[in-house]
Amino acid sequence: MNGWTGRILRVNLTTKTARTESFSEEFAHKWIGGRGFAAKILYDELKPGIDPLGPDNKFIVAMGPIAGIPAPNTGKTVVAAKSPITGGYGDGNLGTRITEHLRKCGFDALIVEGRAERPTMLYIEDDKVEFLPADEVWGKGTFETNAWIYAKYGKGVGVLNIGQGGENMVRYAVVRSLEGRAGGRPGMGAVMGSKRLKAIVAKGSKPIPQADAAGMKKLGQDDLRKVHEMDKQSGWSIQSTNGVLAWCNEVAALPVRNFRKTQHPDAWKVDGERLNNARIATYGCPNCTMRCGITIHDDAGRESELDYENVGLLGPNLEIFDLPQVGALNYMCDDYGIDTMSGGCVLSFYADAVDHGAIPGDIKFGDAEKFKEILTSIALRRGEIGNLLAEGSLRAARKIGKNSEAYAMQVKGLEVAAYNCKFIPGMALAFGVSPIGAHHKESWVITFELKQTSRDSYGPEKAQKVIDLQRIRGGLFEYMVSCRFPWIELGWGLENYPKYFNAVSGLSWTLDDFWKVSDRIYSMIKLFWLREYPQTDRKLDYPPAVWFDPDNVDKEGPIAGRHLEYDKYDGLLQHYYDIRGYDRRGIPTKATLERLGLTEEGKAAEKFGALT
Numbered sequence: 001m002n003g004w005t006g007r008i009l010r011v012n013l014t015t016k017t018a019r020t021e022s023f024s025e026e027f028a029h030k031w032i033g034g035r036g037f038a039a040k041i042l043y044d045e046l047k048p049g050i051d052p053l054g055p056d057n058k059f060i061v062a063m064g065p066i067a068g069i070p071a072p073n074t075g076k077t078v079v080a081a082k083s084p085i086t087g088g089y090g091d092g093n094l095g096t097r098i099t100e101h102l103r104k105c106g107f108d109a110l111i112v113e114g115r116a117e118r119p120t121m122l123y124i125e126d127d128k129v130e131f132l133p134a135d136e137v138w139g140k141g142t143f144e145t146n147a148w149i150y151a152k153y154g155k156g157v158g159v160l161n162i163g164q165g166g167e168n169m170v171r172y173a174v175v176r177s178l179e180g181r182a183g184g185r186p187g188m189g190a191v192m193g194s195k196r197l198k199a200i201v202a203k204g205s206k207p208i209p210q211a212d213a214a215g216m217k218k219l220g221q222d223d224l225r226k227v228h229e230m231d232k233q234s235g236w237s238i239q240s241t242n243g244v245l246a247w248c249n250e251v252a253a254l255p256v257r258n259f260r261k262t263q264h265p266d267a268w269k270v271d272g273e274r275l276n277n278a279r280i281a282t283y284g285c286p287n288c289t290m291r292c293g294i295t296i297h298d299d300a301g302r303e304s305e306l307d308y309e310n311v312g313l314l315g316p317n318l319e320i321f322d323l324p325q326v327g328a329l330n331y332m333c334d335d336y337g338i339d340t341m342s343g344g345c346v347l348s349f350y351a352d353a354v355d356h357g358a359i360p361g362d363i364k365f366g367d368a369e370k371f372k373e374i375l376t377s378i379a380l381r382r383g384e385i386g387n388l389l390a391e392g393s394l395r396a397a398r399k400i401g402k403n404s405e406a407y408a409m410q411v412k413g414l415e416v417a418a419y420n421c422k423f424i425p426g427m428a429l430a431f432g433v434s435p436i437g438a439h440h441k442e443s444w445v446i447t448f449e450l451k452q453t454s455r456d457s458y459g460p461e462k463a464q465k466v467i468d469l470q471r472i473r474g475g476l477f478e479y480m481v482s483c484r485f486p487w488i489e490l491g492w493g494l495e496n497y498p499k500y501f502n503a504v505s506g507l508s509w510t511l512d513d514f515w516k517v518s519d520r521i522y523s524m525i526k527l528f529w530l531r532e533y534p535q536t537d538r539k540l541d542y543p544p545a546v547w548f549d550p551d552n553v554d555k556e557g558p559i560a561g562r563h564l565e566y567d568k569y570d571g572l573l574q575h576y577y578d579i580r581g582y583d584r585r586g587i588p589t590k591a592t593l594e595r596l597g598l599t600e601e602g603k604a605a606e607k608f609g610a611l612t
């Protein structure tokens with residue numbers, strides 16, 4: 001089958017067995033790869049209600065048809081499982097050499113089942129699969145673990161690994177790879193840890209089946225050069241993702257002091273210009289000429305890679321305006337293998353809860369040393385506070401009580417990204433309807449909303465734009481699998497992706513064919529949620545309550561006195577459901593499922609909630 005290896009590797013850590021399975025062309029065309037494969041496999045194979053941190057959960061690594069083949073930014077891989085922080089479908093996307101290696105071993109996906117008796121490293125070399133002891137690095141951070149792996153196998157191998165955060169099942173632990181790459185915000189690292197799986201290493205040497213390998217090679221190399229040229233001319237990589245920080249501050253969208261405020265006069269101290277000035281090295285994912293990873297020295301002299309989300313949530317959100325200090329918190333998150341975004345929100349939640357007297361403590365916003373101490377307690381699950389906060393802000397708030405849910409900045413349990421939507425309804429909707437909990441990756445509608453429409457519109461055009469972006473960002477780029485930055489930051493045309501796809505698969509697809517796949521995957525994930533949350537209603541798709549709170553408004557600045565309004569947000573959500581073909585609870589209707597080829601999947605969900 002051209003475009004796919006047609007094979008999935010299934011390993012069981014309990015029985016230490018591995019077997020190769022094949023999938024049909026129909027499966028490949030219906031789900032494409034990455035998120036599509038992961039969502040379908042998890043839906044079919046996981047019994048609803050299982051413990052995400054138990055042996056019944058499955059950890060999926062999934063690539064797509066162009067993943068790993070030299071062409072613009074194809075070094076990405078999806079990691080997925082039932083999420084320990086949301087209880088729903090969870091995944092993430094990271095740059096890693098494992099993309100190319102696993103495909104060259106002859107696999108499009110890996111399914112990890114069961115739980116190892118002892119800390120284990122899975123080693124895959126073409127058709128050979130080994131279950132090796134990892135006791136030596138259990139309890140160690142990701143930097144040391146990575147170095148240990150490189151010392152054994154050389155630097156060229158593909159690696160996914162976890163730190164102490166994953167081992168201790170911090171519910172927002174991530175999977176790490178390469179320098180500064182991390183993925184799987186909804187606790188994918190914790191799922192690896194629950195399986196005592198410290199690392200996966202892959203080394204492959206087979207060709208990836210392609211319909212027109214010579215044509216694809218030329219196309220890919222030419223386009224890599226073109227994207228490099230566009231990047232040089234645009235200057236985007238000078239500040240990379242952190243270029244957006246100054247803009248967020250200007251338009252009152254920056255998270256400051258646990259999202260209480262939207263601007264800060266000291267924000268410039270951690271902006272993209274300052275980050276670029278402090279740059280000591282630049283890193284990138286495989287098959288990428290844009291190389292957006294900027295590293296700086298942290299306050300202990302260690303090299304720390306910073307992106308906007310990391311700076312926004314570990315910086316202004318904690319009222320820290322010193323880059324080396326932000327760098328230190330970021331380095332610790334990377335080494336422990338903890339999500340910087342949830343990590344930042346959990347720390348700010350705690351400081352806010354203390355500030356409001358909901359829980360005793362001596363933490364104060366701006367106190368970087370104290371935040372470091374707490375972060376360590378979380379990663380090691382040390383003491384009452386470490387254990388409490390390792391559960392994430394929503395669970396912690398429910399335990400604390402005293403109205404402290406008001407300080408938990410999350411949707412469906414997953415903490416929000418660094419866009420303060422006190423008065424940005426479309427972006428708030430994007431967080432609300434993201435299929436994995438609050439994440440900007442699905443639909444970054446904020447620039448459209450602020451630059452091309454009115455900020456206080458709750459009209460259908462915003463719901464439509466959220467869906468258009470979901471189809472591209474949460475769809476196309478997550479199942480193809482490829483980094484979206486050439487498109488979003490440089491305007492690299494979307495029409496290039498069917499070209500790559502057709503060259504490797506021999507098919508003749510257009511972009512319109514892909515949008516149907518995107519919609520299918522979103523509906524599939526909705527059914528996953530329905531089975532896990534049979535009482536599901538539209539409230540699950542609401543952003544944090546504090547954005548609706550008239551007592552929480554800015555006193556001055558561009559959005560002084562403004563906040564989201566419940567009735568209007570609900571109307572916007574209904575526009576979204578109407579366009580998608582979902583019912584009033586946000587569940588795809590039978591007609592929608594039929595249109596998307598999901599009738600059978602719908603039957604499997606029906607006993608958990610009637611479909612209309």
Ligand code: PTT
Nearest residue numbers: 092093094095181182183184185307309339340477483484
């Ligand atoms: C992604 C999320 C992001 S999104 C950031 S910064 W960003 C945070 N990075 C973390 C980190 O670093 N260390 C850490 N311990 N935790 C971290 N958590 C946060 O994780 C990342 C880039 C970025 S930088 C973005 S936007 C784009 N994301 C893409 C995506 O999601 N899909 C896709 N097809 N292409 C993308 N390209 C860009 O990749 P999650 P990476 Mg990450 C230090 O995975 O779970 O989705 O969370 O992938 O290889 O690190 O590249 O301003």
Ligand code: SF4
Nearest residue numbers: 284285288292483485
């Ligand atoms: Fe990785 Fe950045 Fe390149 Fe995307 S642009 S592939 S995130 S280095």
